[in-house]
Amino acid sequence: MHVFTVKQLLSTSGMNQEVTISGWVRTFRSNRFIALNDGSCLSSIQCVVDYENLDEEVLKKINTGAALKISGVLTASQGRGQAVEIQVNKLEVLGEADPDKYPIQPKKHSLEFLREKAHLRVRTNTFSAVMRISSALAFAIHQYFRNEGFFNMHAPLITGSDAEGAGEMFRVSTLDAKNPPLNEEGEVDFKEDFFGKEAHLTVSGQLEAETYAMGLGKVYTFGPTFRAENSNTSRHLAEFWMIEPEMAFYDLDGNMDLAEDFSQSIIRYVLENCEEDLLFLEKRLLDEEKTKPQNERSEMSLIEKLRFVVDNQFKRVSYTEAVDILRNSKPNKKKKFAFPIDEWGADLQSEHERYLVEKHFKCPVILFDYPANIKAFYMRLNDDEKTVRAMDVLFPGIGEIIGGSQREERLDVLQEKIKAVGIDEEELWWYLDLRRFGTAVHSGFGLGFERMLMFVTGMGNIRDAIPYPRFPQNAEF
Ligand code: 4AD
Numbered sequence: 001m002h003v004f005t006v007k008q009l010l011s012t013s014g015m016n017q018e019v020t021i022s023g024w025v026r027t028f029r030s031n032r033f034i035a036l037n038d039g040s041c042l043s044s045i046q047c048v049v050d051y052e053n054l055d056e057e058v059l060k061k062i063n064t065g066a067a068l069k070i071s072g073v074l075t076a077s078q079g080r081g082q083a084v085e086i087q088v089n090k091l092e093v094l095g096e097a098d099p100d101k102y103p104i105q106p107k108k109h110s111l112e113f114l115r116e117k118a119h120l121r122v123r124t125n126t127f128s129a130v131m132r133i134s135s136a137l138a139f140a141i142h143q144y145f146r147n148e149g150f151f152n153m154h155a156p157l158i159t160g161s162d163a164e165g166a167g168e169m170f171r172v173s174t175l176d177a178k179n180p181p182l183n184e185e186g187e188v189d190f191k192e193d194f195f196g197k198e199a200h201l202t203v204s205g206q207l208e209a210e211t212y213a214m215g216l217g218k219v220y221t222f223g224p225t226f227r228a229e230n231s232n233t234s235r236h237l238a239e240f241w242m243i244e245p246e247m248a249f250y251d252l253d254g255n256m257d258l259a260e261d262f263s264q265s266i267i268r269y270v271l272e273n274c275e276e277d278l279l280f281l282e283k284r285l286l287d288e289e290k291t292k293p294q295n296e297r298s299e300m301s302l303i304e305k306l307r308f309v310v311d312n313q314f315k316r317v318s319y320t321e322a323v324d325i326l327r328n329s330k331p332n333k334k335k336k337f338a339f340p341i342d343e344w345g346a347d348l349q350s351e352h353e354r355y356l357v358e359k360h361f362k363c364p365v366i367l368f369d370y371p372a373n374i375k376a377f378y379m380r381l382n383d384d385e386k387t388v389r390a391m392d393v394l395f396p397g398i399g400e401i402i403g404g405s406q407r408e409e410r411l412d413v414l415q416e417k418i419k420a421v422g423i424d425e426e427e428l429w430w431y432l433d434l435r436r437f438g439t440a441v442h443s444g445f446g447l448g449f450e451r452m453l454m455f456v457t458g459m460g461n462i463r464d465a466i467p468y469p470r471f472p473q474n475a476e477f
């Protein structure tokens with residue numbers, strides 16, 4: 001017999017047919033109405049049992065969380081709120097869930113509580129909605145690049161180079177902890193880590209993507225990246241997924257155009273394909289907003305916010321212009337930022353980014369031409385020799401969602417920069433080769449997948465935008 005999904009049954013017009021369905025009990029009311037959910041969509045299907053003809057022992061096992069297989073006749077529903085229901089003929093309890101022990105009961109659980117139950121939280125409406133949208137978003141990303149003529153490539157996860165030059169890398173070690181090789185100072189020689197070579201988990205696939213762009217033209221990576229930074233914020237993970245397009249013959253303007261079109265297209269895809277889940281998450285947020293004082297409530301609902309980003313151009317502002325704006329602003333009652341921007345050249349903090357996006361421009365912003373000394377070594381130096389062709393895309397409620405740049409394509413300038421930041425040129429011989437053989441203008445950027453998922457779902461903490469978040473002291477499951 002064909003096993004249907006709830007999604008299929010809710011959209012079928014084939015009434016009065018015999019169907020079989022499996023799923024997990026959400027609620028069981030009046031010994032009669034089972035709400036069965038199988039994850040295929042937000043809605044559960046109502047299954048009506050004739051309890052007088054059901055074995056007492058079986059009845060006791062129909063608890064929230066139990067897995068059931070049900071066969072019955074699909075009929076138009078008498079009740080409000082659903083079009084169809086199943087009149088159950090046969091019911092099999094596949095797996096019980098002890099109501100005294102099963103933690104996901106049909107009531108509102110806090111996100112903090114659910115984070116402790118990461119293996120079960122996908123059985124809630126909130127997390128199943130977030131994760132279905134996550135899947136749609138990933139699909140939209142691949143589809144966008146395929147339509148635009150990009151090739152997908154897999155960058156290595158174990159690597160010898162530090163793509164961001166920030167030293168935030170996890171070591172990968174095959175050393176024998178009891179008998180490690182020692183260096184001349186008698187300390188453990190980490191340079192021998194990976195069967196005799198230094199290696200770590202990648203912080204970005206960019207450098208490898210650059211090599212491929214210089215042969216395939218337009219490529220993108222979509223893979224996990226790792227940052228060994230001790231950040232305990234709602235925007236940082238130690239393991240996150242990054243999408244990194246890299247394009248030969250693109251300058252920074254082309255890069256900004258692509259970043260804007262790409263972001264808008266994937267959000268549009270979610271708007272067009274995930275309506276039920278978005279409406280649920282929007283309602284969830286509205287309820288949350290109601291608990292806040294009036295003046296702190298968001299002016300737009302979730303879907304309005306997404307539409308706004310899709311329909312309006314991003315504002316492009318140079319770092320220098322942004323600093324001028326920040327210097328002349330009065331961000332709050334105290335009229336000061338916690339980190340005042342006194343000098344040109346300072347890195348922007350998230351309070352500055354959020355002020356620009358949420359208070360000043362009130363739309364997504366692309367900041368470009370940052371001071372060279374606060375950005376990575378590979379970015380192209382401008383003629384002023386003070387700024388680089390960097391760009392950060394800032395989103396309301398999120399801050400930086402994309403970071404990218406035009407790359408330094410001139411061998412001598414790149415060699416200088418590598419030397420200045422103290423990286424051994426030998427380590428990047430292959431990267432420098434790109435500038436020796438057929439060098440050309442090229443650009444790219446990185447989108448943090450979970451930050452985009454936070455934005456489209458309205459989740460306030462990045463730990464709720466990935467199945468198993470990795471952050472300091474959290475690697476359970
Ligand atoms: O700005 P980042 O560090 O840029 C790069 O890694 C470049 N190599 C990208 C490129 O040009 N190909 O990171 C890019 C994006 C950020 O804008 C942010 O969305 C996300 O990755 N990101 C993080 N997301 C979650 N947790 C973290 N610790 C993140 N660090 C960066």
Ligand code: MG
Pocket residue numbers: 392400402403
């Ligand atoms: Mg960045």
